[in-house]
Amino acid sequence: MNAPANPWNLLRDDVRAFVARPKKLFIGGQWRDPVNGKTLEVFDPALGTRICTVPAGDAKDVDLAVAAAREAFDNGPWSRLNPSERGKLVWRLADLLEANADELAQLEALDNGKPVTDARGVDVAFSIELLRYMAGWSNKILGQTIPLSNPAEFHAYTLREPVGVVGQIVPWNFPLMMAVWKVAPALAAGCTVILKPAEQTPLSALRLAELVQEAGFPPGVFNVVTGFGETAGAAIAAHPDIDKVAFTGSTEVGRLILKAATGNLKKVALELGGKSPVIVFGDADIEQAVAGASSAIFYNNGQTCTAGSRLYVHRKVYDKVMEGIVREASALTIGHGLDPATRIGPLISAEQRDRVADYIEQGRKAGAQVLTGGGSVGSAGYFLQPTVLANTNAGMSVVREEIFGPVLCAMVFDDDDIDSVVRQANDSVYGLAASLYTRDVSVAHRVAKRLKAGTIGINTHHVVDVALPFGGFKQSGWGREMGYEAIAQYTEVKSIGIAL
Numbered sequence: 001m002n003a004p005a006n007p008w009n010l011l012r013d014d015v016r017a018f019v020a021r022p023k024k025l026f027i028g029g030q031w032r033d034p035v036n037g038k039t040l041e042v043f044d045p046a047l048g049t050r051i052c053t054v055p056a057g058d059a060k061d062v063d064l065a066v067a068a069a070r071e072a073f074d075n076g077p078w079s080r081l082n083p084s085e086r087g088k089l090v091w092r093l094a095d096l097l098e099a100n101a102d103e104l105a106q107l108e109a110l111d112n113g114k115p116v117t118d119a120r121g122v123d124v125a126f127s128i129e130l131l132r133y134m135a136g137w138s139n140k141i142l143g144q145t146i147p148l149s150n151p152a153e154f155h156a157y158t159l160r161e162p163v164g165v166v167g168q169i170v171p172w173n174f175p176l177m178m179a180v181w182k183v184a185p186a187l188a189a190g191c192t193v194i195l196k197p198a199e200q201t202p203l204s205a206l207r208l209a210e211l212v213q214e215a216g217f218p219p220g221v222f223n224v225v226t227g228f229g230e231t232a233g234a235a236i237a238a239h240p241d242i243d244k245v246a247f248t249g250s251t252e253v254g255r256l257i258l259k260a261a262t263g264n265l266k267k268v269a270l271e272l273g274g275k276s277p278v279i280v281f282g283d284a285d286i287e288q289a290v291a292g293a294s295s296a297i298f299y300n301n302g303q304t305c306t307a308g309s310r311l312y313v314h315r316k317v318y319d320k321v322m323e324g325i326v327r328e329a330s331a332l333t334i335g336h337g338l339d340p341a342t343r344i345g346p347l348i349s350a351e352q353r354d355r356v357a358d359y360i361e362q363g364r365k366a367g368a369q370v371l372t373g374g375g376s377v378g379s380a381g382y383f384l385q386p387t388v389l390a391n392t393n394a395g396m397s398v399v400r401e402e403i404f405g406p407v408l409c410a411m412v413f414d415d416d417d418i419d420s421v422v423r424q425a426n427d428s429v430y431g432l433a434a435s436l437y438t439r440d441v442s443v444a445h446r447v448a449k450r451l452k453a454g455t456i457g458i459n460t461h462h463v464v465d466v467a468l469p470f471g472g473f474k475q476s477g478w479g480r481e482m483g484y485e486a487i488a489q490y491t492e493v494k495s496i497g498i499a500l
């Protein structure tokens with residue numbers, strides 16, 4: 001493990017200054033203390049020490065934020081802004097993220113624990129790209145003219161209007177990026193937003209609010225309420241004046257959101273768990289498969305909803321592939337996220353580390369063989385070694401349940417009958433992502449078509465792009481993010497008919 005004397009010495013002045021500023025809620029264009037005056041503590045997961053506190057907002061603050069967002073949507077200047085002006089504001093926000101990219105990346109590394117190079121190269125870079133992509137849609141959201149079957153003479157057309165006030169609840173694994181995945185299309189479509197970041201990682205959302213203010217969005221268009229899920233989050237999900245709730249997080253909480261939304265039947269978008277399969281066929285390019293399968297599970301410490309956590313390898317290449325993955329896993333530099341040499345940071349919390357360690361233990365007891373890893377690292381922070389389990393099978397909890405940590409379960413398949421491996425890959429309540437490695441074009445397309453998942457990678461795993469719809473089949477969720485699909489899902493279609 002890499003351990004610079006005090007990693008916080010690496011902090012930039014602007015990050016220090018942000019951390020030192022008193023944290024408030026951003027409501028109606030103003031910074032406000034929470035009504036109840038409570039705070040929650042934010043920790044550096046690599047050291048286990050406190051960074052700062054932020055408001056623990058609750059239902060009362062959500063009420064205020066919803067009132068501000070409602071007013072902005074129904075009567076504010078935002079509601080009269082032409083779509084090009086709206087797009088320009090979203091684009092300006094992207095420019096501001098870009099101008100502050102290194103600061104945001106450090107803040108994210110500090111708060112979440114991820115390597116600063118990943119934060120800069122993926123989280124922040126993708127957020128900027130997505131804001132620009134969505135800004136471009138603002139003035140291209142079209143209705144249709146539709147010829148009717150009615151015997152009378154009609155002129156009929158549709159309008160796509162913003163869905164309204166949107167509550168967005170995001171997790172801690174990619175704090176800024178998960179927020180921007182939701183905020184960018186909502187703003188581009190003309191909605192107003194109440195964002196609740198995860199209690200573990202609220203900092204980049206508060207910095208985002210500062211940049212929203214600097215970009216010049218009218219008050220109430222974008223609001224941030226930091227706080228716990230059971231209080232602030234639950235209040236958003238249940239709020240009668242919110243038109244849509246968009247959630248990314250656990251399947252368990254997704255169900256709670258859905259139940260809470262029944263009161264006013266608000267629209268619900270859910271991006272939930274996964275247990276994504278990776279299939280390596282006997283003819284695969286071994287190097288490519290090893291690199292792909294390793295990053296599928298170890299990227300972001302496996303704290304990725306698309307993590308490739310179930311690996312199916314053809315017996316012909318099994319030894320070589322496993323040898324390669326074990327080599328890659330043990331070569332990853334573990335350390336503090338602020339250290340540019342770090343490839344793997346800590347897990348998000350002690351609770352999460354213990355959960356993952358418990359899964360590894362369950363796997364061991366059920367007969368899995370630990371090929372590498374399996375233990376914790378160092379004495380401070382929430383570190384766990386990248387872990388590979390072999391001899392696993394479909395009956396084990398490690399194969400069935402989402403672990404959300406750096407734990408790969410490997411299984412071998414024998415015959416060249418693709419039916420059986422496809423059946424195993426699809427044997428999950430989840431269906432977020434899947435990938436396969438082969439040089440055979442027909443196997444690639446046939447298998448891609450039969451896998452039940454929202455995103456399929458061929459000779460690659462994490463296929464995520466600003467222009468590509470992303471979301472889950474089965475219990476991995478409802479709806480899609482990114483691409484035009486995301487814009488469409490922040491709009492309502494209105495049909496208008498004129499009797500000529």
Ligand code: ADP
Pocket residue numbers: 169170171172196197198199227228229230232233234235237248249250251253254256257
């Ligand atoms: P994890 O268990 O990995 O932290 P969660 O699904 O619990 O993931 O959290 C994702 C987001 O959902 C966080 O912002 C969290 O505060 C929020 N959340 C948790 N519980 C609830 C709830 N009952 N209602 C609304 N939001 C919640």
Ligand code: MG
Pocket residue numbers: 250253
């Ligand atoms: Mg939870």
